[in-house]
């Protein structure tokens with residue numbers, strides 16, 4: 168029978184079990200929460216002598232950066248554990264990170280995150296409080312509102328941007344039905360104007376599950392705005408001096424509905440703000456030390472892992488390196504070498520990537536359709552894009568005898584151009600000149616909208632061709 172060095176029966180052939188220590192090494196220059204994997208204390212040397220290597224930061228982050236350091240502190244500086252040695256590799260026998268993180272959190276004192284009170288007056292908190300308690304400039308009453316559907320850089324999420332028609336001032340956006348305003352004072356005004364549209368928006372919660380603080384009722388107006396992450400909402404105090412400051416004082420995980428706040432003194436205004444926006448909060452979490460959420464709490468607690476995975480999955484449906492997918496059926500409408508090799512994946516089976524609810528309502532605010540086609544009437548029904556198969560709104564225009572339907576992605580590609588190859592752009596421009604402009608000289612800006620005489624309406628395929636050609640001409644690129 169084989170036994171390990173300290174007598175235990177070996178679980179597998181050739182596996183040697185070892186006693187090990189995990190030592191917190193605050194003296195590490197690179198990371199003050201560094202954890203050294205070491206030989207056990209009873210061999211009687213200093214931590215430096217016993218040191219074998221450090222745990223990777225990404226392992227620490229899975230537990231909450233400071234979790235093992237805090238646990239080591241409680242157990243006299245080091246944590247005993249078991250290692251396995253086999254064929255030149257040393258592995259630690261630790262529970263699954265999620266289970267270990269939960270066990271450490273349950274073991275540490277002061278472990279109820281929502282009960283924590285930060286008594287030290289953090290200057291960063293004092294500064295954030297003073298900013299969210301004051302509004303600098305006066306602003307004008309909004310009389311008319313402009314809505315435009317926007318899409319995130321990689322196309323994972325969409326939101327409707329809001330602007331004041333009179334002044335052009337950007338008011339904020341509607342994302343996942345939340346009205347996220349740049350200036351919270353505009354809320355009543357903007358909600359009233361939005362009520363006249365069909366866009367579904369979340370309403371303020373007057374009786375939230377977690378009671379509001381008496382000094383921060385739902386009618387109070389904190390100067391807070393939201394930075395929308397793909398997998399979380401980040402609450403920020405408006406910073407006039409540093410408008411692009413990334414300082415986030417609270418982070419909302421839409422999956423767990425838990426609001427993580429950096430300091431107990433900020434909970435009141437953050438709960439008030441969440442109620443105003445209509446964000447449902449099921450629990451509040453606080454770090455042990457103010458402004459240490461990212462260090463102490465595992466990232467999958469702060470943000471929605473599920474949402475991140477869904478978006479990654481949607482992005483990877485197209486496993487080729489191609490930048491866009493188009494339908495095989497429209498390939499014959501354009502010259503075979505109009506796009507550089509590898510730029511387009513020609514697919515026989517269209518799939519919609521959009522999964523958002525109210526896609527039919529959102530699509531009405533696609534401004535690129537108006538730019539390209541001018542007067543047109545949209546249908547109520549969602550259809551498939553004629554070029555790529557993505558969801559879009561069907562519409563008709565006097566310039567075309569067929570019903571049309573293009574997704575926002577294709578409309579954006581047509582209005583801005585997507586390919587940068589100069590020679591191919593010139594070829595596309597030549598074809599557009601012949602088909603659309605009767606060979607007369609044209610300016611790049613004339614590509615913004617389609618030039619078709621409504622007295623001589625064309626076929627849907629003709630429009631398809633004009634759009635596909637526009638894809639090849641990236642605007643504002645060539646002199």
Ligand SMILES: [Zn+2]
Nearest residue numbers: 552555574577
């Ligand atoms: Zn499309």
